[in-house]
Amino acid sequence: MRRFASIAGSRCGASLCALAFLVTASEARPQAVASFDFRIDAKPRLSALADFTTTTGIQVVRLGGGAISGTSPAVSGRLAAESALREILSGSNLTYRFTGPRTVAIESSLDIAIETISVSEASIGRGGVSEIDITSADIERRNATDLRGVFRGEPSVVVGSSLPMSQKLYVQGIDETNLAISIDGSRQNNKVFHHNATTMIDPNLLRALRVDAGVAPADSGPGALGGAxxxxxxxxxxxxxxxxxxxxxxxxxxxxxxxxxxxxxxxxxxxxxxxxxxxxxxxxxxxxxxxxxxxxxxxxxxxxxxxxxxxxxxxxxxxxxxxxxxxxxxxxxxxxxxxxxxxPQMTPLVRxxxxxxxxxxxxxxxxxxxxxxxxxxxxxxxxxxxxxxxxAGATLDTYSHTxxxxxxxxxxKLENKFALPIGxxxxxxxxxxxxxxxxxxxxxxxxxxxxxxxxxQARLKLANSxxxxxxxxxxxxxxxxxxxxxxxxxxxxxxxxxxxxxxxxxxxxxxxxxxxxxxxxxxxxxxxxxxxxxxxxxxxxxxxxxxxxxxxxxxxxxxxxxxxxxxxxxxxxxxxxxxxxxxxxxxxxxxxxxxxxxxxxxxxxxxxxxxxxxxxxxxxxxxxxxxxxxxxxxxxxxxxxxxxxxxxxxxxxxxxxxxxxxxxxxxxxxxxxxxxxxxxxxxxxxxxxxxxxxxxxxxxxxxxxxxxxxxxxxxxxxxxxxxxxxxxxxxxxxxxxxxxx
The missing domain is CATH 2.40.170.20 (TonB-dependent receptor, beta-barrel domain)
Known part of the structure; x- marks a missing residue:
């Protein structure tokens, strides 16, 4: 996590965090012992922690300045969140403490100031069969300056035009106006002019995004003709x-x-x-x-x-x-x-x-x-x-109107998630x-x-397989x-x-x-x-x-x-x-x-x-x-x-x-x-x-x-x-x- 403090501020913040840990420990335990279905392959530990957050909804917070490196072993089956986290961190110098109902802090026993990670190192993926999951780490790594940059490396999502204000997005060949598009949960209606972009958005403001290519769940919203x-x-x-x-x-x-x-x-x-x-x-x-x-x-x-x-x-x-x-x-x-x-040139070249x-x-x-x-x-x-x-003519001095x-x-929308033993x-x-x-x-x-x-929409795990x-x-x-x-x-x-x-x-x-x-x-x-x-x-x-x-x-x-x-x-x-x-x-x-x-x-x-x-x-x-x-x-x-x-x-x-x-x-x-x-x-x-x-x-x-x-x-x-x-x-x-x- 990137923290903003002077040395004195850091010490004060550490003291406050320690007090908060003690106060919230009893509230944190129920989420820690809740069971989830994990299927995390052996991979870099940082990526495994992102998958942990996707599965449990528990945010992983990196305290201090140490890097999260090394490889996590595979974690699979129905496990308590704390048990899965313990497996992911096994073999490292990292320890954890649950600081809130849905937050866990990761600390290192070594004081090596190499790298910090963002609290937002997580996705909003839901495990769909045709899902494309773009995490905050992907957006940062691609240093995106427009919508094309956000999807760089994802050939199933094509963004045409070199001008951000006229870029069109296609998911598996289908124009985005035939998809259910939402920003922060709000349905979008941005189709105005075929010479313009439909949904222009600044990558600097994005935390993450999810694409359901083709098959989309019912809770993605109405109009998901080609996905969401x-x-x-x-x-x-x-x-x-x-x-x-x-x-x-x-x-x-x-x-x-x-x-x-x-x-x-x-x-x-x-x-x-x-x-x-x-x-x-x-x-x-x-x-x-x-x-x-x-x-x-x-x-x-x-x-x-x-x-x-x-x-x-x-x-x-x-x-x-x-x-x-x-x-x-x-x-x-x-x-x-x-x-x-x-x-025949009946209009100006630009306007x-x-x-x-x-x-x-x-x-x-x-x-x-x-x-x-x-x-x-x-x-x-x-x-x-x-x-x-x-x-009215081919030059800018023939302006007529705007x-x-x-x-x-x-x-x-008003919705509720009903938790079941199997999903x-x-x-x-x-x-x-x-x-x-x-x-x-x-x-x-x-x-x-x-x-x-x-x-x-039901999401169920009928068996481990x-x-x-x-x-x-x-x-x-x-x-x-x-x-x-x-x-x-x-x-x-x-x-x-x-x-x-x-x-x-x-x-x-x-x-x-x-x-x-x-x-x-x-x-x-x-x-x-x-x-x-x-x-x-x-x-x-x-x-x-x-x-x-x-x-x-x-x-x-x-x-x-x-x-x-x-x-x-x-x-x-x-x-x-x-x-x-x-x-x-x-x-x-x-x-x-x-x-x-x-x-x-x-x-x-x-x-x-x-x-x-x-x-x-x-x-x-x-x-x-x-x-x-x-x-x-x-x-x-x-x-x-x-x-x-x-x-x-x-x-x-x-x-x-x-x-x-x-x-x-x-x-x-x-x-x-x-x-x-x-x-x-x-x-x-x-x-x-x-x-x-x-x-x-x-x-x-x-x-x-x-x-x-x-x-x-x-x-x-x-x-x-x-x-x-x-x-x-x-x-x-x-x-x-x-x-x-």
Whole structure:
């Protein structure tokens, strides 16, 4: 854990912690003796402790300055939390003390100030069969500056566009607008303009995130046609295990574009009250691609922030409120997801874009709940506005007016987790009221959707070798269209998944879901006051299937699987009066293989994914695929890291190889080829032993200086004579410094 104190403050804090240990010891013991089902492979001890937190919900706090190194033995079976922790720490110089109902402190008998770890060294994974778990350690290691960086090394999640404000995310080939997206538990409704990003978020504010690729549980929320993504932002508990205060400042400078990004974070805990504030500001010029050309409209001007207040009683009852925002305001290409679409030039090449997204969430939970009463109440409101200037001619001096698109969602849920001897059941109700409004010079339009749902999801361990999860949800939606049109519909969604240990080294897993999602709202910027809905839009449905095998041998793991998502009646309207009900059937399928090997001070991971998508039976392209899918093809990623603990030094990198794909190629026109590329990124990070509160890092991005547009980027398959896509930055040097205080 990174602590913020002077020597005197540290001594005082240690005394307070010692007193707190004595006071809370009797409260901590029930959680320590509670039993859980563990399946932790032999791995680096730090990773095993993260798995321990995932399984038990008990936060691991590192007191002092010693490193957590070495290898944990395998821990499996139904064990008391304390027994499992004892096994993980066996053979080390580490001891533990339970300091609260869901907190355990780790201390070392040696006083070696090499490295500290964060309280938040944990995931929010739930063990789903197709789950992608991005921990806080992953985010820190990748030094992410945008959504692409967050998912670096995860080829099942593709993020297109080199501009954060126009990045589109695809999970196993399915656009994120067909997933259930939440931030801090609040459902998101951010679809405004197809030239913009849907959910732009600052990685500096993220604690962790979870992706359910394809098959998603019922408690992920409504509309999980192709899966779900849950983002979790930081709070004061991620930095402080007890009362105190502190902060950090991190600055990153990218020489490609002279982009400076600074994050300032402060936090405190006192008598059950908690507060956190975090702000990021980025400013810079246009970057250069691998061909040394400046990418038009790629300058940086972004501001983001997060504020959280919380109170937690001694009994664990917790009430929190948070507000998160991000604003991107800069000159962008006229169509912000492509530099230029060639043809008669009727518009300027660039224009101002302003994207403003805000998310407010109130949450009540009980962090010390046991048995059949473990409530979770969430009430959220989010709002996204995109403003763009419109012109009467091809130059900026022909400005006509500013158009605005605004979406928002008022949503909430009330659920409870019922603990069982063999697992748990989560049951609850949720609602949302989504709106999508267009504000033009001569008219205003809006569509609305109101939904009420009820759900239950069971997660059971039937034996030491078998896990089963299944759920059901029912939803009723009322849709409101332009000119007073109204319709309503209802439907059921179901899912089932599980895994079975065939041998001590081989596990099979599979899952299936069928999803009813109601009617999706139209993009704001295509809404037409003359739309005719006829008999009304049809509700969107989907099914998802996945199956795979996982083999694990001590520190080595290899896995492979197949997946398929089919979506019917996916609504993607156009502005024309007769296009309000335009819809397609979408299919994305493929396979993935991967392997990983870890040692005491590092790891290497390799993953390959093939994704093939079709739209109403024809290969997907990025034009017809708007809000649906994109041509992805074959992608291979490699990640590697090694830590030199005595030197407090970490080095590593990652590689992404996208293979050439001719599945869309028209042999007559030559249009449709997806060019291949190889991108290599390297980093080195050092924490001086004399100043353990300081972290220095250097990155080299795109070491080979490739000229390329990443998969998922609009128009990359059309060729330079039709669409000039947004190329990614060429070789870029980044230097970062972070100081905690």
């Amino acid at each position: 993504i849950a983002y979790l932002t930081k709070d004061a508990r991620d930095f402080l295990a007890a009362d105190g205060f502190g902060g950090s400042i991190k600055s990153t400078f990218n020489l490609n574009g002279n982009v400076s990004t600074t994050n300032l974070t402060s936090y405190s805990r006192q008598g059950g009250f908690e507060a956190l504030g975090s702000f990021t500001y980025g400013k810079g010029s246009e970057f250069r691609a691998g061909n040394d050309e400046q990418v038009l409209g790629s300058s940086t001007n972004v501001l983001s922030g997060l504020g959280k207040l919380a109170y937690q009683s001694a009994e664990g009852r917790r009430l929190s409120i948070s507000h998160e925002l991000i604003r991107d305001d800069a000159i962008r290409p006229f169509r912000a997801n492509a530099v230029q679409i060639y043809g 101002p874009y302003t994207l403003d997204r805000q998310n407010t969430v109130v949450t009540y939970s009980n962090d010390s709940a046991e048995g059949w009463w473990d409530p979770n109440v969430v009430l959220g409101y989010n709002r996204t506005q995109v403003a763009v200037d419109q012109y 158009s605005k698109g605004l979406t928002d969602s008022l949503n909430g 748990d059941i989560v049951a609850g109700i949720d609602f949302y009221r989504d709106r999508a409004r267009s504000i033009e010079q001569t008219y205003r339009t809006a569509e609305t959707a109101d939904n009420v749902g009820a759900y239950a 078998t896990k089963l999860s299944f759920g059901l949800r029912g939803d009723h939606q009322q849709f409101g269209g332009i000119n007073g049109f109204r319709s309503s519909d209802h439907g059921l969604s179901s899912n089932v998944s599980g895994e079975h240990a065939l041998t001590s080294h081989l596990t099979a897993k599979a899952g299936y879901s069928n999803v009813w999602a109601g009617v999706p709202l139209a993009e704001n910027y295509v809404q037409n006051p003359a739309w005719n809905y006829g008999a009304g839009p049809r509700s969107v449905t989907s099914d998802n299937a996945t199956a795979g095998l996982v083999a694990h041998f001590a520190r080595f793991r290899i896995e492979g699987g197949v997946f398929r998502t089919r979506i019917w009646d996916a609504r993607v309207p156009l502005w024309a009066a007769a296009m309000a009900l335009r819809a397609f059937d979408v299919q994305s399928q493929g396979f993935h293989i991967g392997s990983a090997f870890s040692w005491d001070d590092g790891f290497v991971r390799l993953r390959f994914v093939r994704t093939d998508a079709t739209i109403s039976g024809r290969p997907a392209d990025s034009y017809f695929g708007k809000y649906l899918t994109a041509p992805i093809g074959d992608i291979l990623t490699v990640q590697v890291e090694h830590r030199f603990a005595p030197l407090s030094l970490a080095i590593g990198g990652d590689v992404e190889i996208a293979f050439e794909d001719d599945s869309l190629l028209n042999p007559v026109t030559g249009i449709g080829r997806l060019d291949g590329y190889e991108v290599v990124n390297l980093f080195a990070e050092h924490r001086p032993i004399a100043v353990p509160s300081l972290t220095l890092r250097g990155d080299v991005r795109n070491l080979l200086n490739q000229t390329y547009a990443a998969r998922g980027t609009y128009g990359l398959e059309y060729g330079s004579g039709i669409v000039r896509p947004l190329y990614d930055p060429g070789r870029s040097y980044l230097v970062s410094a972070k100081l905690t205080f």
